[in-house]
Amino acid sequence: MRIRTGFVSNSSSTSFLIITDDELKEGAFLELMGVTPDSPIADLFRELFSDVINASQYVDLKHVNTRVSPEAWFNTDRLSPAMIARLQQAAGQGLKAYFGTLDSETTMVQTFFCTDAFELENERIYFNYLECAW
Amino acid sequence: MIIPFKTSEHGQDEYIICLRSPITVAELRERMLQRAKVSQGSYAYQLIDNLHAQIFVRSLDLKADYEIYFAREYVSFSEYLRRRERLPLEIVARLAEAFDMSIGMYYYKPGYAFLTDTYGLEFLTRLVEDIPQGESS
Numbered sequence: 342m343r344i345r346t347g348f349v350s351n352s353s354s355t356s357f358l359i360i361t362d363d364e365l366k367e368g369a370f371l372e373l374m375g376v377t378p379d380s381p382i383a384d385l386f387r388e389l390f391s392d393v394i395n396a397s398q399y400v401d402l403k404h405v406n407t408r409v410s411p412e413a414w415f416n417t418d419r420l421s422p423a424m425i426a427r428l429q430q431a432a433g434q435g436l437k438a439y440f441g442t443l444d445s446e447t448t449m450v451q452t453f454f455c456t457d458a459f460e461l462e463n464e465r466i467y468f469n470y471l472e473c474a475w
Numbered sequence: 476m477i478i479p480f481k482t483s484e485h486g487q488d489e490y491i492i493c494l495r496s497p498i499t500v501a502e503l504r505e506r507m508l509q510r511a512k513v514s515q516g517s518y519a520y521q522l523i524d525n526l527h528a529q530i531f532v533r534s535l536d537l538k539a540d541y542e543i544y545f546a547r548e549y550v551s552f553s554e555y556l557r558r559r560e561r562l563p564l565e566i567v568a569r570l571a572e573a574f575d576m577s578i579g580m581y582y583y584k585p586g587y588a589f590l591t592d593t594y595g596l597e598f599l600t601r602l603v604e605d606i607p608q609g610e611s612s
Contacts, residue, residue, distance in 0.1 A: 380519075382522075382602070461518055
């Protein structure tokens, strides 16, 4: 039996991937989440948008080396098989991608979103927010 | 009227939402979704739909609970709030005052982490309050 001493963390983090046809803009993000800009709850999603932009690496998939794994494009090992498949498909179409991680210890908004998991898509944006780690 | 307070044990934010206008749970749901300006079936729509259920379906209506089950056991609503629910005295006084004017008093313990402090109260007020600022009916 191993005994751990000291504090035990209960924090979590979620890796996300966003694929878009153009640079990600706040208005398009709000539309994907299903809220109008004048909604009284839009500020919740504006904060999520800001956190996503600040926490992500941006890659223009037109310029990636398609002979290596998408994990090399972002220098990470946290891409799920579904994310890798979407990135490989998107690279062939010359789209843009944002990859990053939000964690539950930063803001209340991030804490909330780290307790959720979802995959959303419309004609312009694909948002994978399924990779949670506790 | 929404009464926010922090629990004495862990300092968690909790709310008691008192409704004055007669309204059904289904009408409340429609009103919240309409006020939130969310697209049907979207992530934001689900969020508000769940929030409605958390408050008005799964939370305890203190007024109904007292009147239906505990009016004989406790001599007053204040006694019920203080001894059974162990609410702070200041909150008990405010709820006792609002008792006759309210059709329901929902004791909401938030399931969403962002519903804290001023932000949480403002968020709930915009969606749930009987007559929020800027709305005439």
